Amino acid sequence: MKFVTFEVDGKRQAGIFKDSRIIGLHEASNGVIPEDLMKIIVDYPRYQPLIEQCHNGGYTLENVRLYAPLPHPISIRDFYAFEDHVITARGKRGLDVVPEWYEIPVFYFSNHLAVKGPGDVVLRPDKCEKLDYELEIACVIGKEGRNIKASQAKDYMFGFMIMNDWSARDIQAQEMKVGLGPAKGKDFATSFGPSLVTTDELSIEQGKLDLQMEAFVNGEQYSLGNAKNMYYSFAELIEQASRNVTLYPGEIIGSGTVGSGCILEQSGREFLKPGDRVDLSITHLGTLTNVVGEEDAHGLLSENGGDSL
Incomplete structure (x- = not known):
């Protein structure tokens, strides 16, 4: 459904x-x-x-x-599960992939009270000049569980939806020098939708989905990848998220950015500016559209996005 x-x-x-x-x-x-x-x-x-x-x-x-299908989710855990993204994004900053990345899947908690839906205007944060999208897929937990094994994780997956983990790259770069992870660089918005597709409509093999993922800015394709290329499967993400912790229905597990799934990974592209339209599409999940806006003396920009199921 x-x-x-x-x-x-x-x-x-x-x-x-x-x-x-x-x-x-x-x-x-x-x-x-x-x-x-x-x-x-x-x-x-x-x-x-x-x-x-x-x-x-x-x-x-x-x-x-x-x-958004869940306008007020209980929590948002966003992982870092695509190796291609990790290699490229860290390489852009002159960094290698740390050995620990290959030992455990890691995540941060995003702001579950700043959720946006299809067609919403996403405001570029004040003093941000490097606004970026992140093309991700998200799993919604369907039942309560603790210390869930990867082999059992499919039973806890209610469904999947498109996720855009909006990122203020300049703010993020400054604050992460402290070593505590992203905060205000991610705090302002996360988009989900247009629909939440239940697992019975999707083929899940070994905790992964074979779904093409694309991103477009103002109609031009910027990103192309596939959910099957996750280094860590959703089953492994759920196992890690539930270790010594109880997961509850309505919690969200994000995949992290697919390879090529953000402007940071690419060369010669400008970061997002007010008026830009971002469309994220994933096979069977639809298209999630948002427009970038900002506050000014006349109020919010009023560009409308679109919805495609």
Whole structure:
């Protein structure tokens, strides 16, 4: 299933994208299925049979506003799992890959209260001159678990969605000299969407997905990769994330940037500026679009992005 969170007539609710229409699950079930997708995920075995019976009615994509599938996730752990990205990004800074990278998958916690959705304007932070996108794929945890083995991790994967880990490279470079990891360089926005696709619609082999990943800036292709090229699988990421810690439904596990998946890795390209449109596309997951804006004396730039499921 393709789950979405959308708004129509001023009311935000969970839905599924089916037969080119968005079906509001609360409406279609006569109020039995919750309006909040997080509540559906937490009790999914109960609601799944009811969701499968929701066929009638619905809205066209043009008549709704899409939000991130989980506008308020419990947490966001973003890993660093693509070797090509690590080699290239560190090489741009004159650094080798540290041996420890090959020993354990590492992550940082991003700001789960700064989530953006399809079509949202993402504001370039003040004093940032090197705004970058990061093309990633994210897994949503579907059930509670602790010390999960990689061999069991698939049972905890509810679904996947596109993730854009926006990065203020100049701010990030300054603060990471302290040695504590990214903070304000990542703090301002992370985009997800347009939909959350359940694992039963995707082929997952040994914790990996064979999905093409692309990024476009103002219609020009900047990035091309594949999720199968992760050095560490999602199964291994979940094993690491759950070590000595309980994971809960609605937590997000990010893959990190695919090889070539950001401007930092490339030569001769300018960083993002207000008015630029960024489209991230992943096979079966759709296209996530955002436009870069900034605050000025007249308020926010009002460029609209687009949504493609």
